[in-house]
Amino acid sequence: MMSVAAIIPAYNEEKTIGNVLNVVSNCSLINEIIVVSDGSWDNTVNIAKNYNVKVIELKDNIGKGGAIKAGLKECSSDIVLLLDADLIGLRENHVYDLITPIIHENIDMTVGIFKNGRAITDIAQKIAPDLSGQRAVRKLILDEIKDMDIVRYGIEVTLTIHVNKKGYKIKDIYLDDITHLTKEEKLGFINGFSSRLRMYKDILKVISKSVSNK
Ligand SMILES: O=c1ccn([C@@H]2O[C@H](COP(=O)(O)OP(=O)(O)O)[C@@H](O)[C@H]2O)c(=O)[nH]1
Numbered sequence: 001m002m003s004v005a006a007i008i009p010a011y012n013e014e015k016t017i018g019n020v021l022n023v024v025s026n027c028s029l030i031n032e033i034i035v036v037s038d039g040s041w042d043n044t045v046n047i048a049k050n051y052n053v054k055v056i057e058l059k060d061n062i063g064k065g066g067a068i069k070a071g072l073k074e075c076s077s078d079i080v081l082l083l084d085a086d087l088i089g090l091r092e093n094h095v096y097d098l099i100t101p102i103i104h105e106n107i108d109m110t111v112g113i114f115k116n117g118r119a120i121t122d123i124a125q126k127i128a129p130d131l132s133g134q135r136a137v138r139k140l141i142l143d144e145i146k147d148m149d150i151v152r153y154g155i156e157v158t159l160t161i162h163v164n165k166k167g168y169k170i171k172d173i174y175l176d177d178i179t180h181l182t183k184e185e186k187l188g189f190i191n192g193f194s195s196r197l198r199m200y201k202d203i204l205k206v207i208s209k210s211v212s213n214k
């Protein structure tokens with residue numbers, strides 16, 4: 001039987017990380033749970049420590065890709081479930097639906113797409129499903145990506161480009177009744193929007209590099 005780890009990068013997610021950990025800790029398919037606090041200064045780490053999970057505490061905020069890379073270093077499972085810590089409405093069946101195609105259908109990566117959650121997040125995911133942070137991937141594929149830490153929010157696009165290039169099999173999975181906090185909800189409009197612009201910059205860098213390498 002293949003082993004499964006959940007890696008959850010978290011930067012100041014005290015409001016939501018408890019619920020995410022309630023779900024993954026009760027999921028029998030998951031053998032290993034790694035929370036990577038990416039320089040959080042709120043209660044994220046204290047909350048995570050209440051669960052039976054490995055907590056990696058990065059001193060500085062290095063970006064999402066770097067946080068996932070730090071989690072991968074400590075991970076020894078065959079399949080990695082990547083989940084954001086700001087999910088609202090995550091249920092065990094979502095986790096199951098993301099993982100089982102890799103175990104039973106010879107799929108290499110699943111990508112979770114929000115559906116019937118909130119219009120604002122459903123529409124964002126419909127327009128750009130490749131940005132989704134909810135995925136299950138074979139660990140050996142993640143290990144092939146060397147510049148994960150440099151790309152920051154470009155990690156999902158990097159992964160999708162890599163998987164397509166190598167001809168690995170992807171399956172989209174619709175996740176019902178789930179949403180997440182938007183950056184503007186977490187940080188306020190001005191800070192949230194500027195964080196969003198920095199995220200788009202990270203993503204565009206990855207896309208333009210991939211286009212110029214073609
Ligand atoms: O520098 C960062 C930025 C984000 N994250 C985490 O990466 C996930 C996705 O980021 P974010 O919530 O900003 O994306 P959004 O939900 O807005 O799409 C969340 O668990 C964040 O806490 C992180 O570990 N380091």
Ligand SMILES: O=C(O)[C@@H](COP(=O)(O)O)O[C@H]1O[C@H](CO)[C@@H](O)[C@H](O)[C@H]1O
Nearest residue numbers: 084124125131132133153156181182183
């Ligand atoms: O869906 C999107 O447009 C962006 C931004 O989400 P919000 O507008 O803050 O809800 O979020 C996703 O993209 C990031 C980059 O790929 C991922 O890291 C996040 O996990 C994902 O939710």
